[in-house]
Amino acid sequence: MTRVNLITGFLGSGKTTLLCHLLAARPPEEKWAVLVNEFGEIGIDGALLADRGATLKEIPGGCLCCVNGLPMQVGLNMLLNSKPDRLLIEPTGLGHPRQVLQMLSAPVYQTWLQLNATLTLLDARQLSEPRIVANESFRDQLIAADIIIANKRDCWDQEDHQRLADWQLQMQPPRPLLETEFGQIPLSLLDTPYQPRDLPLPHHHHPAKPASGLAAIRLDGEARWRRALNYGQGYSACGWLFDGDTLFDSGALLEWVRQAPVDRVKGVMRTTEGTLRINCQANELQSKTLASPPPDSRIEIIHSQQADWNRLQSALLKCRLR
Numbered sequence: 496m497t498r499v500n501l502i503t504g505f506l507g508s509g510k511t512t513l514l515c516h517l518l519a520a521r522p523p524e525e526k527w528a529v530l531v532n533e534f535g536e537i538g539i540d541g542a543l544l545a546d547r548g549a550t551l552k553e554i555p556g557g558c559l560c561c562v563n564g565l566p567m568q569v570g571l572n573m574l575l576n577s578k579p580d581r582l583l584i585e586p587t588g589l590g591h592p593r594q595v596l597q598m599l600s601a602p603v604y605q606t607w608l609q610l611n612a613t614l615t616l617l618d619a620r621q622l623s624e625p626r627i628v629a630n631e632s633f634r635d636q637l638i639a640a641d642i643i644i645a646n647k648r649d650c651w652d653q654e655d656h657q658r659l660a661d662w663q664l665q666m667q668p669p670r671p672l673l674e675t676e677f678g679q680i681p682l683s684l685l686d687t688p689y690q691p692r693d694l695p696l697p698h699h700h701h702p703a704k705p706a707s708g709l710a711a712i713r714l715d716g717e718a719r720w721r722r723a724l725n726y727g728q729g730y731s732a733c734g735w736l737f738d739g740d741t742l743f744d745s746g747a748l749l750e751w752v753r754q755a756p757v758d759r760v761k762g763v764m765r766t767t768e769g770t771l772r773i774n775c776q777a778n779e780l781q782s783k784t785l786a787s788p789p790p791d792s793r794i795e796i797i798h799s800q801q802a803d804w805n806r807l808q809s810a811l812l813k814c815r816l817r
Contacts, residue, residue, distance in 0.1 A: 504616030506588035507776035513678030518547040528579035534587040536723035537734030542763040592639040612687035615640035619659040734795035747814040762794030
């Protein structure tokens with residue numbers, strides 16, 4: 496029987512970093528699998544989690560609770576057929592956990608999986624943002640949590656600590672809360688039992704994917720890159736995918752990320768130095784260069800408003816090495 500955990504958390508709370516930590520701590524004799532869903536169409540987290548010793552299935556382009564319900568079930572069945580010892584599911588930060596938990600609790604899966612605790616990540620700084628606190632998914636993810644992981648403690652100030660303490664006193668029902676940084680949690684938390692509870696029915700609807708805004712450049716009849724848009728829950732996403740022959744200038748690319756007037760940027764890019772991994776949230780830029788290059792380059796922006804994608808795209812294209 497496969498042990499299953501849902502790893503939730505709003506945009507920028509550190510879910511992918513936590514998954515990387517857990518996969519690094521995986522007992523060598525165990526077979527693990529990861530099911531990842533992203534709001535954007537390009538799919539960045541799958542590239543970030545690749546080659547970490549687990550079977551990976553990625554479902555980009557929405558939230559598991561809405562348009563991707565069937566792909567979620569297909570992806571889940573595919574991974575369960577490989578009989579992993581443990582399965583970690585990471586829905587998008589804009590997703591609602593109710594339908595996913597209902598699916599995992601369905602009678603058809605009772606002989607296949609053991610549903611364990613839902614871990615929900617929370618950055619205490621998010622509690623100072625009225626737009627985030629008022630977001631339905633943010634609130635309902637915390638309601639669904641069996642354990643709350645207060646992540647990115649190293650970035651908090653005294654007001655953040657106090658705000659988290661005040662919020663914890665009001666939390667209903669009371670649940671365990673663990674403060675940490677870089678997603679470093681004990682592996683034993685994954686075996687905490689799941690506690691069924693009544694969850695709010697989500698009111699949001701994930702709209703159909705926009706038909707406009709797609710772009711591609713062709714050289715010698717082959718597409719060298721493409722762009723894809725998505726929107727919902729009051730957020731917009733724009734992602735770019737470049738082929739393996741396209742290289743980027745690291746310095747120019749990082750400057751493009753710093754200057755982009757958006758909420759969130761994530762990317763895995765091919766450079767002359769190798770792989771450049773980029774993660775930027777609220778002007779907090781993290782980057783890492785690895786020697787081996789990825790098969791392609793992919794970068795994605797998520798913003799709480801409509802952005803000038805064409806202007807951002809024009810500046811991004813100037814970061815390519817010719």
